[in-house]
Amino acid sequence: MKKPIAIDLFSGCGGLTEGLVQAGFRVIAGAEIRPEARSAYQANHPRVRLFDDVRVVSLCSIQARHKIERGQLDLLAACPPCQGFSSLRTKNHTNPVRDQRNNLIFEVLRIVGELLPKAILIENVPGLLTNWRIDDFRRALKKFGYKTNQGVLDAADFGVPQRRKRMIFIGLLGEVEPSIPEATHAVPVTVRDVLQHLPSWDANDAPVLHRMRQRFSPEVQNRINCIPKNGGSRRHLGTEAQLDCHKRQQGFNDVYGRLSWDKVSVTITRSCHNPSKGRYLHPEENRALTLHEAMLLQGFPPDYILPTDRGIEKTASLIGEAFPPPFASAQARHIRRLLKDRV
Numbered sequence: 001m002k003k004p005i006a007i008d009l010f011s012g013c014g015g016l017t018e019g020l021v022q023a024g025f026r027v028i029a030g031a032e033i034r035p036e037a038r039s040a041y042q043a044n045h046p047r048v049r050l051f052d053d054v055r056v057v058s059l060c061s062i063q064a065r066h067k068i069e070r071g072q073l074d075l076l077a078a079c080p081p082c083q084g085f086s087s088l089r090t091k092n093h094t095n096p097v098r099d100q101r102n103n104l105i106f107e108v109l110r111i112v113g114e115l116l117p118k119a120i121l122i123e124n125v126p127g128l129l130t131n132w133r134i135d136d137f138r139r140a141l142k143k144f145g146y147k148t149n150q151g152v153l154d155a156a157d158f159g160v161p162q163r164r165k166r167m168i169f170i171g172l173l174g175e176v177e178p179s180i181p182e183a184t185h186a187v188p189v190t191v192r193d194v195l196q197h198l199p200s201w202d203a204n205d206a207p208v209l210h211r212m213r214q215r216f217s218p219e220v221q222n223r224i225n226c227i228p229k230n231g232g233s234r235r236h237l238g239t240e241a242q243l244d245c246h247k248r249q250q251g252f253n254d255v256y257g258r259l260s261w262d263k264v265s266v267t268i269t270r271s272c273h274n275p276s277k278g279r280y281l282h283p284e285e286n287r288a289l290t291l292h293e294a295m296l297l298q299g300f301p302p303d304y305i306l307p308t309d310r311g312i313e314k315t316a317s318l319i320g321e322a323f324p325p326p327f328a329s330a331q332a333r334h335i336r337r338l339l340k341d342r343v
Protein backbone atom coordinates (compact mmCIF):
# COMPACT_ATOMS: atom_id res chain seq x y z
CA MET A 1 0.00 0.00 0.00
CA LYS A 2 1.24 3.48 -0.83
CA LYS A 3 2.38 5.42 2.23
CA PRO A 4 0.70 8.76 2.96
CA ILE A 5 3.13 11.65 2.50
CA ALA A 6 3.95 14.38 5.01
CA ILE A 7 6.04 17.53 5.44
CA ASP A 8 7.44 18.47 8.87
CA LEU A 9 8.12 22.21 9.37
CA PHE A 10 10.39 23.46 12.20
CA SER A 11 11.92 20.01 12.26
CA GLY A 12 14.37 20.36 15.17
CA CYS A 13 16.33 17.15 15.63
CA GLY A 14 13.42 15.18 14.18
CA GLY A 15 11.18 14.05 17.07
CA LEU A 16 8.03 14.71 15.04
CA THR A 17 9.45 13.15 11.89
CA GLU A 18 10.41 10.05 13.90
CA GLY A 19 6.79 9.81 15.12
CA LEU A 20 5.42 10.30 11.59
CA VAL A 21 7.67 7.56 10.24
CA GLN A 22 6.62 5.22 13.08
CA ALA A 23 2.99 5.91 12.12
CA GLY A 24 3.66 4.90 8.51
CA PHE A 25 4.06 8.30 6.83
CA ARG A 26 6.74 9.05 4.25
CA VAL A 27 8.23 12.42 5.15
CA ILE A 28 9.39 14.15 1.97
CA ALA A 29 10.56 17.52 3.32
CA GLY A 30 11.37 19.44 6.47
CA ALA A 31 12.71 22.88 7.40
CA GLU A 32 15.11 23.69 10.21
CA ILE A 33 17.35 26.71 10.68
CA ARG A 34 19.72 25.74 13.56
CA PRO A 35 22.92 24.00 12.38
CA GLU A 36 23.10 21.47 15.25
CA ALA A 37 19.43 20.55 14.77
CA ARG A 38 19.91 20.20 11.01
CA SER A 39 22.84 17.84 11.37
CA ALA A 40 21.00 15.70 13.97
CA TYR A 41 17.93 15.61 11.75
CA GLN A 42 19.89 14.59 8.69
CA ALA A 43 21.82 11.90 10.58
CA ASN A 44 18.55 10.19 11.49
CA HIS A 45 16.44 11.02 8.41
CA PRO A 46 18.93 11.24 5.55
CA ARG A 47 16.36 10.83 2.76
CA VAL A 48 14.26 13.84 3.74
CA ARG A 49 14.86 17.06 1.80
CA LEU A 50 15.69 19.55 4.57
CA PHE A 51 15.21 23.23 3.80
CA ASP A 52 16.85 25.69 6.17
CA ASP A 53 14.54 28.68 6.66
CA VAL A 54 10.84 27.87 6.60
CA ARG A 55 10.37 31.10 4.68
CA VAL A 56 11.90 29.52 1.56
CA VAL A 57 9.51 26.55 1.53
CA SER A 58 6.96 26.77 -1.27
CA LEU A 59 5.07 24.50 -3.64
CA CYS A 60 7.62 25.42 -6.29
CA SER A 61 10.69 24.63 -4.12
CA ILE A 62 9.20 21.26 -3.15
CA GLN A 63 8.34 20.45 -6.76
CA ALA A 64 12.05 20.84 -7.63
CA ARG A 65 12.56 17.41 -6.00
CA HIS A 66 9.11 15.79 -5.72
CA LYS A 67 6.29 15.38 -8.19
CA ILE A 68 3.52 16.82 -6.11
CA GLU A 69 0.58 19.01 -7.05
CA ARG A 70 -1.53 21.31 -4.90
CA GLY A 71 -3.99 19.16 -2.90
CA GLN A 72 -1.88 15.97 -3.02
CA LEU A 73 0.04 16.27 0.26
CA ASP A 74 -1.59 14.14 2.97
CA LEU A 75 -0.25 15.94 6.04
CA LEU A 76 1.48 19.22 6.79
CA ALA A 77 2.81 18.98 10.37
CA ALA A 78 4.51 21.81 12.24
CA CYS A 79 5.87 22.69 15.68
CA PRO A 80 6.49 26.44 15.41
CA PRO A 81 8.89 27.84 18.04
CA CYS A 82 7.00 28.11 21.32
CA GLN A 83 9.31 30.14 23.59
CA GLY A 84 7.12 33.22 23.14
CA PHE A 85 3.96 31.46 24.40
CA SER A 86 5.44 29.36 27.16
CA SER A 87 4.22 29.93 30.71
CA LEU A 88 7.86 30.06 31.87
CA ARG A 89 8.51 33.11 29.69
CA THR A 90 5.37 34.79 30.95
CA LYS A 91 6.30 34.07 34.58
CA ASN A 92 9.68 35.70 33.99
CA HIS A 93 7.88 38.86 32.86
CA THR A 94 9.29 38.87 29.36
CA ASN A 95 6.87 40.16 26.78
CA PRO A 96 5.59 37.24 24.68
CA VAL A 97 4.00 39.53 22.11
CA ARG A 98 7.33 41.02 21.01
CA ASP A 99 9.01 37.72 20.19
CA GLN A 100 9.32 37.72 16.39
CA ARG A 101 9.27 33.92 16.37
CA ASN A 102 5.61 34.04 17.39
CA ASN A 103 4.67 35.11 13.88
CA LEU A 104 6.22 32.06 12.25
CA ILE A 105 2.86 30.32 12.62
CA PHE A 106 1.69 32.52 9.71
CA GLU A 107 4.42 30.97 7.54
CA VAL A 108 2.58 27.68 8.12
CA LEU A 109 -0.57 29.40 6.84
CA ARG A 110 1.21 30.62 3.72
CA ILE A 111 2.44 27.11 3.00
CA VAL A 112 -1.04 25.65 3.61
CA GLY A 113 -2.38 28.12 1.03
CA GLU A 114 0.18 26.95 -1.54
CA LEU A 115 0.03 23.20 -0.90
CA LEU A 116 -3.55 22.72 0.32
CA PRO A 117 -2.68 19.57 2.35
CA LYS A 118 -5.47 17.13 3.21
CA ALA A 119 -4.66 17.43 6.94
CA ILE A 120 -2.72 19.77 9.21
CA LEU A 121 -1.18 18.99 12.62
CA ILE A 122 0.22 21.73 14.87
CA GLU A 123 1.87 21.06 18.24
CA ASN A 124 2.64 23.84 20.67
CA VAL A 125 2.49 24.87 24.32
CA PRO A 126 -1.06 25.36 25.66
CA GLY A 127 -0.34 29.11 25.93
CA LEU A 128 -0.91 29.46 22.18
CA LEU A 129 -4.60 28.63 22.71
CA THR A 130 -5.19 31.94 24.47
CA ASN A 131 -3.26 33.99 21.91
CA TRP A 132 -4.97 35.95 19.09
CA ARG A 133 -2.72 34.28 16.54
CA ILE A 134 -4.45 30.93 16.88
CA ASP A 135 -7.84 32.60 16.28
CA ASP A 136 -6.52 34.29 13.14
CA PHE A 137 -4.94 31.01 12.05
CA ARG A 138 -8.21 29.10 12.54
CA ARG A 139 -10.26 31.73 10.68
CA ALA A 140 -7.85 31.70 7.72
CA LEU A 141 -7.97 27.89 7.56
CA LYS A 142 -11.76 28.04 7.48
CA LYS A 143 -11.53 30.27 4.41
CA PHE A 144 -9.26 27.69 2.74
CA GLY A 145 -11.96 25.04 3.40
CA TYR A 146 -10.72 23.34 6.58
CA LYS A 147 -12.60 22.20 9.66
CA THR A 148 -10.43 22.39 12.79
CA ASN A 149 -10.33 21.15 16.34
CA GLN A 150 -7.84 21.42 19.19
CA GLY A 151 -7.19 20.16 22.69
CA VAL A 152 -4.57 20.04 25.40
CA LEU A 153 -3.20 16.51 25.67
CA ASP A 154 -0.65 14.95 28.00
CA ALA A 155 2.22 12.94 26.50
CA ALA A 156 1.97 10.58 29.52
CA ASP A 157 -1.40 9.36 28.16
CA PHE A 158 0.32 8.30 24.94
CA GLY A 159 3.13 6.11 26.27
CA VAL A 160 5.74 8.78 27.02
CA PRO A 161 7.23 8.43 30.53
CA GLN A 162 6.73 12.13 31.14
CA ARG A 163 4.08 14.66 32.19
CA ARG A 164 4.01 17.03 29.20
CA LYS A 165 0.88 18.98 28.35
CA ARG A 166 0.74 20.28 24.83
CA MET A 167 -1.76 21.88 22.50
CA ILE A 168 -2.67 19.60 19.61
CA PHE A 169 -4.42 21.35 16.73
CA ILE A 170 -5.79 19.35 13.79
CA GLY A 171 -7.18 20.71 10.53
CA LEU A 172 -8.98 18.59 7.95
CA LEU A 173 -9.87 19.73 4.44
CA GLY A 174 -13.60 19.25 3.77
CA GLU A 175 -16.81 19.17 5.74
CA VAL A 176 -15.96 16.81 8.62
CA GLU A 177 -14.72 18.26 11.89
CA PRO A 178 -11.68 16.25 13.03
CA SER A 179 -11.76 14.58 16.44
CA ILE A 180 -8.84 14.81 18.86
CA PRO A 181 -7.24 11.46 19.80
CA GLU A 182 -8.19 9.61 22.97
CA ALA A 183 -5.47 8.42 25.37
CA THR A 184 -3.76 5.22 24.24
CA HIS A 185 -2.14 4.30 27.61
CA ALA A 186 -4.35 3.88 30.69
CA VAL A 187 -1.26 2.74 32.64
CA PRO A 188 1.65 5.15 32.22
CA VAL A 189 5.16 4.13 31.25
CA THR A 190 7.34 5.08 34.25
CA VAL A 191 10.85 6.37 34.84
CA ARG A 192 11.78 2.88 36.08
CA ASP A 193 10.54 1.29 32.83
CA VAL A 194 13.01 3.30 30.73
CA LEU A 195 15.95 4.08 33.01
CA GLN A 196 16.47 1.25 35.45
CA HIS A 197 17.97 -1.28 33.01
CA LEU A 198 20.60 1.15 31.64
CA PRO A 199 24.31 0.43 32.04
CA SER A 200 26.12 2.67 34.50
CA TRP A 201 27.18 5.97 32.88
CA ASP A 202 30.85 4.97 33.30
CA ALA A 203 30.47 1.43 31.90
CA ASN A 204 32.58 0.60 28.84
CA ASP A 205 29.48 -0.05 26.73
CA ALA A 206 27.62 3.13 27.82
CA PRO A 207 26.60 5.34 24.87
CA VAL A 208 28.55 8.62 24.65
CA LEU A 209 25.36 10.59 25.42
CA HIS A 210 25.11 8.62 28.68
CA ARG A 211 28.45 10.09 29.79
CA MET A 212 27.27 13.63 29.11
CA ARG A 213 25.85 15.33 32.19
CA GLN A 214 26.32 18.45 34.25
CA ARG A 215 28.97 18.42 37.01
CA PHE A 216 28.74 20.43 40.23
CA SER A 217 30.93 22.39 42.61
CA PRO A 218 31.83 20.41 45.77
CA GLU A 219 29.38 22.55 47.78
CA VAL A 220 26.40 21.83 45.50
CA GLN A 221 27.43 18.16 45.18
CA ASN A 222 27.40 17.78 48.99
CA ARG A 223 23.84 19.02 49.17
CA ILE A 224 22.74 16.80 46.27
CA ASN A 225 24.17 13.80 48.16
CA CYS A 226 21.73 14.57 51.00
CA ILE A 227 18.55 14.77 48.89
CA PRO A 228 16.43 11.71 49.75
CA LYS A 229 16.31 9.01 47.06
CA ASN A 230 13.34 8.38 44.82
CA GLY A 231 11.42 11.66 44.60
CA GLY A 232 13.10 13.72 47.32
CA SER A 233 13.69 17.43 46.92
CA ARG A 234 15.68 20.23 48.51
CA ARG A 235 12.74 21.01 50.81
CA HIS A 236 13.60 17.75 52.62
CA LEU A 237 16.99 19.24 53.54
CA GLY A 238 15.47 21.78 55.95
CA THR A 239 16.22 25.49 55.83
CA GLU A 240 19.66 25.24 57.45
CA ALA A 241 21.17 22.95 54.82
CA GLN A 242 19.83 24.80 51.79
CA LEU A 243 21.96 27.21 49.78
CA ASP A 244 20.95 30.86 50.35
CA CYS A 245 20.02 31.31 46.68
CA HIS A 246 17.65 28.31 46.92
CA LYS A 247 15.94 29.61 50.05
CA ARG A 248 15.00 32.69 48.03
CA GLN A 249 13.52 30.62 45.17
CA GLN A 250 10.00 30.28 46.52
CA GLY A 251 7.58 28.32 44.35
CA PHE A 252 10.22 26.38 42.42
CA ASN A 253 9.91 23.22 44.50
CA ASP A 254 11.23 20.93 41.78
CA VAL A 255 14.64 22.64 41.72
CA TYR A 256 17.26 20.07 42.78
CA GLY A 257 14.58 17.40 43.10
CA ARG A 258 15.00 13.75 42.21
CA LEU A 259 12.73 11.89 39.83
CA SER A 260 10.59 9.09 41.31
CA TRP A 261 11.11 5.59 39.94
CA ASP A 262 7.45 4.65 39.73
CA LYS A 263 6.01 7.86 38.31
CA VAL A 264 6.36 9.63 35.00
CA SER A 265 9.04 12.34 34.91
CA VAL A 266 8.40 16.07 35.05
CA THR A 267 8.40 17.87 31.67
CA ILE A 268 11.74 17.50 29.95
CA THR A 269 12.68 21.03 28.86
CA ARG A 270 15.71 22.50 27.12
CA SER A 271 17.23 22.77 30.65
CA CYS A 272 16.77 19.06 31.38
CA HIS A 273 20.52 18.68 31.97
CA ASN A 274 20.45 21.24 34.77
CA PRO A 275 18.93 20.30 38.17
CA SER A 276 19.01 23.97 39.21
CA LYS A 277 16.16 24.43 36.69
CA GLY A 278 13.92 21.54 37.74
CA ARG A 279 13.51 17.98 39.00
CA TYR A 280 16.37 16.61 36.93
CA LEU A 281 18.35 14.55 39.43
CA HIS A 282 18.61 10.76 38.99
CA PRO A 283 16.17 8.89 41.31
CA GLU A 284 18.98 7.39 43.39
CA GLU A 285 22.43 8.21 42.04
CA ASN A 286 23.93 11.52 43.22
CA ARG A 287 24.05 13.13 39.81
CA ALA A 288 22.15 15.00 37.13
CA LEU A 289 20.32 13.09 34.40
CA THR A 290 22.54 12.18 31.49
CA LEU A 291 21.55 13.33 28.00
CA HIS A 292 20.87 9.70 27.07
CA GLU A 293 18.40 9.43 29.96
CA ALA A 294 16.71 12.71 28.99
CA MET A 295 16.38 11.46 25.40
CA LEU A 296 14.73 8.22 26.60
CA LEU A 297 12.33 10.17 28.84
CA GLN A 298 11.30 12.03 25.67
CA GLY A 299 10.48 8.67 24.06
CA PHE A 300 13.30 8.64 21.47
CA PRO A 301 14.59 5.20 20.44
CA PRO A 302 17.85 4.38 22.30
CA ASP A 303 19.88 4.44 19.08
CA TYR A 304 18.66 7.89 17.97
CA ILE A 305 21.67 9.98 16.91
CA LEU A 306 22.21 13.32 18.67
CA PRO A 307 25.30 15.56 18.69
CA THR A 308 28.01 14.66 21.20
CA ASP A 309 30.45 17.38 20.12
CA ARG A 310 28.43 20.61 20.42
CA GLY A 311 28.24 20.98 24.19
CA ILE A 312 25.65 19.76 26.68
CA GLU A 313 23.39 22.85 26.42
CA LYS A 314 22.83 22.62 22.68
CA THR A 315 22.03 18.92 22.70
CA ALA A 316 19.78 19.30 25.77
CA SER A 317 17.81 21.98 23.96
CA LEU A 318 17.27 19.69 20.94
CA ILE A 319 15.98 17.00 23.29
CA GLY A 320 13.78 19.30 25.38
CA GLU A 321 12.14 21.02 22.42
CA ALA A 322 11.23 17.83 20.58
CA PHE A 323 7.72 16.50 20.03
CA PRO A 324 8.16 13.12 21.80
CA PRO A 325 8.04 10.49 19.02
CA PRO A 326 5.41 8.19 20.66
CA PHE A 327 3.16 11.22 21.30
CA ALA A 328 3.63 12.46 17.72
CA SER A 329 3.09 8.98 16.35
CA ALA A 330 -0.25 8.61 18.18
CA GLN A 331 -1.45 11.91 16.65
CA ALA A 332 -0.26 10.82 13.21
CA ARG A 333 -2.02 7.42 13.43
CA HIS A 334 -5.22 9.23 14.41
CA ILE A 335 -4.89 11.51 11.39
CA ARG A 336 -4.34 8.49 9.12
CA ARG A 337 -7.67 7.11 10.38
CA LEU A 338 -9.40 10.48 9.81
CA LEU A 339 -8.07 10.59 6.25
CA LYS A 340 -9.20 7.02 5.60
CA ASP A 341 -12.70 7.67 6.99
CA ARG A 342 -12.97 10.68 4.70
CA VAL A 343 -12.45 8.80 1.43
Ligand SMILES: C[S@@+](CC[C@H](N)C(=O)[O-])C[C@H]1O[C@@H](n2cnc3c(N)ncnc32)[C@H](O)[C@@H]1O
Nearest residue numbers: 010011012014015016032033053054079322323
Ligand atom coordinates in the same frame (compact mmCIF):
# COMPACT_ATOMS: atom_id res chain seq x y z
C1 LIG B 1 9.77 23.40 18.92
S1 LIG B 1 11.22 23.19 17.98
C2 LIG B 1 10.75 21.87 16.89
C3 LIG B 1 10.93 20.50 17.44
C4 LIG B 1 10.78 19.41 16.41
N1 LIG B 1 9.48 19.41 15.80
C5 LIG B 1 11.03 18.03 17.00
O1 LIG B 1 10.07 17.26 17.18
O2 LIG B 1 12.19 17.70 17.28
C6 LIG B 1 11.14 24.57 16.88
C7 LIG B 1 12.27 24.60 15.89
O3 LIG B 1 12.04 25.66 14.95
C8 LIG B 1 13.31 26.08 14.48
N2 LIG B 1 13.16 27.36 13.76
C9 LIG B 1 13.01 28.61 14.30
N3 LIG B 1 12.86 29.51 13.30
C10 LIG B 1 12.91 28.83 12.13
C11 LIG B 1 12.81 29.20 10.76
N4 LIG B 1 12.63 30.48 10.41
N5 LIG B 1 12.89 28.24 9.82
C12 LIG B 1 13.09 26.95 10.18
N6 LIG B 1 13.21 26.53 11.45
C13 LIG B 1 13.11 27.46 12.44
C14 LIG B 1 14.13 26.14 15.75
O4 LIG B 1 15.52 26.13 15.48
C15 LIG B 1 13.63 24.90 16.50
O5 LIG B 1 14.49 23.80 16.26
